Amino acid sequence: xxxxxxxxxxxxxxxxxxxxxxxxxxxxxxxxxxxxxxxxxxxxxxxxxxxxxxxxxxxxxxxxxxxxxxxxxxxxxxxxxxxxxxxxxxxxxxxxxxxxxxxxxxxxxxxxxxxxxxxxxxxxxxxxxxxxxxxxxxxxxxxxxxxxxxxxxxxxxxxxxxxxxxxxxxxxxxxxxxxxxxxxxxxxxxxxxxxxxxxxxxxxxxxxxxxxxxxxxxxxxxxxxxxxxxxxxxxxxxxxx
Numbered sequence: 048x049x050x051x052x053x054x055x056x057x058x059x060x061x062x063x064x065x066x067x068x069x070x071x072x073x074x075x076x077x078x079x080x081x082x083x084x085x086x087x088x089x090x091x092x093x094x095x096x097x098x099x100x101x102x103x104x105x106x107x108x109x110x111x112x113x114x115x116x117x118x119x120x121x122x123x124x125x126x127x128x129x130x131x132x133x134x135x136x137x138x139x140x141x142x143x144x145x146x147x148x149x150x151x152x153x154x155x156x157x158x159x160x161x162x163x164x165x166x167x168x169x170x171x172x173x174x175x176x177x178x179x180x181x182x183x184x185x186x187x188x189x190x191x192x193x194x195x196x197x198x199x200x201x202x203x204x205x206x207x208x209x210x211x212x213x214x215x216x217x218x219x220x221x222x223x224x225x226x227x228x229x230x231x232x233x234x235x236x237x238x239x240x241x242x243x244x245x246x247x248x249x250x251x252x253x254x255x256x257x258x259x260x261x262x263x264x265x266x267x268x269x270x271x272x273x274x275x276x277x278x279x280x281x282x283x284x285x286x287x288x
Contacts, residue, residue, distance in 0.1 A: 088164050088165070088166055089109075089164065089165040089166075089167070090164060090165070091162075091163055091164075091165050093116075093160050093161060093162050094116070094118075094157040094160065094161040094162075094163065095157065095160060096157055096158065096159050096160060097156065097157065098156070098157050099154060099155065099156050099157075100118060100141065100142075100155040100156070100157065100161075100163065101142060101145075101151045101154065101155055102151065102154045103122060103123065103150075103151055103152060103153050103154045104150055104151065105150065105151050106149065106150060106151075107142070107145030107146065107148075107149045107150055107151055107168065108167060108168065108169075109142060109165045109166055109167050109168055110140055110141065110142040110143055110145075110166050110168055110171070111140065111141050111142050111155075111163045111164065111165055111166070112138075112139075112140055112163065112164040112166065113135055113136060113137050113138065113139050113140075113141065113161060113162075113163055114137060114161075114162040114163060114164060115137055115160075115161060115162040116137070116157060116158070116159050116160055116161030116162060116236075117134055117135060117136050117137075117157075117158045117159055117161065117236040117237070118134070118135040118136075118139075118141060118155050118156065118157055118158060118161060119131060119133075119134055119135075119155070119156050119157075119158050119237065119241060120132040120133050120134070120135060120141065120153050120154070120155050121153060121154055121156070121244075122152070122153045122154070123154075129244065130244065131241050131244040131245040132153055132199075132245070133195070133199070133245065134158070134236070134237050134241075134245075135155070136222060136223075136226070137226055138225075138226055140188055141155050142155070143185075143188065143189055143192065145168075146168070158236040158237055158241075159236050171185075199245075206285075206286070208246075208248050208252050208256060209256060209259075209284055210284055210285050210286055211246045211247075211248065212242075212246060212248075212253065212256045212257075212260075213260075213281050213282075213284035213285050214285045215242065215245075215246060216266070216273065216275070216281065217278075217281055217282055217285060219233065219235075220233075220275060220278070230275070230278075231274060231275040231278065232272075232273070232274045232275070233272075233273055234271050234272050234273070235271045235272075235273060236271070239253045239254060260281075263280070264276050264277060264280075265277050265280050265281050265284075266281070
């Protein structure tokens, strides 16, 4: 797979125009530090739907910042079944799980056409020794991932099926809003099978709940297009049993 290093003269403006600059790169760095960071970032060709960014067990070499599109993170259990861990969107970093053990612990597959920036970890590690703010930013990101994992465990063990789906939609709403998109109207790039898999529910349950949410005037659903009609009511469904 061919890779092309981003042109230093244009990379900073490219990142700033991307719309996720403040999410995937640390703010507050000096211009010289930004130049150092920019110098190691590589642009990969777009990933097609269904194509892997990396697979579980592959040697860990880089972390990736998603510029556009969405990615499914999953593992294969001992029975050979796929277990969805989460969905990544623009501004998210993926591949951090490979730092420990130097092997990727999960697989990352494009749910739609995706554009990503590749950041070779050995060079990033060297830069982290020179730029304290960079290492701190990565630690914050990893800490957030741990918090998200704890929330998912609690969600699947303590929440009703209704609360799980409501929590997922509410979280997506917040993430879209953080990225400057509509918090009340968006497309789901993931299938209902993937949603059911991640939430530990049957596909039939997911379909039934979407119908129920529509009947309660909480959502308006047209295939993969979601429109939140009542954020307060949706948030009110999110509670532990």
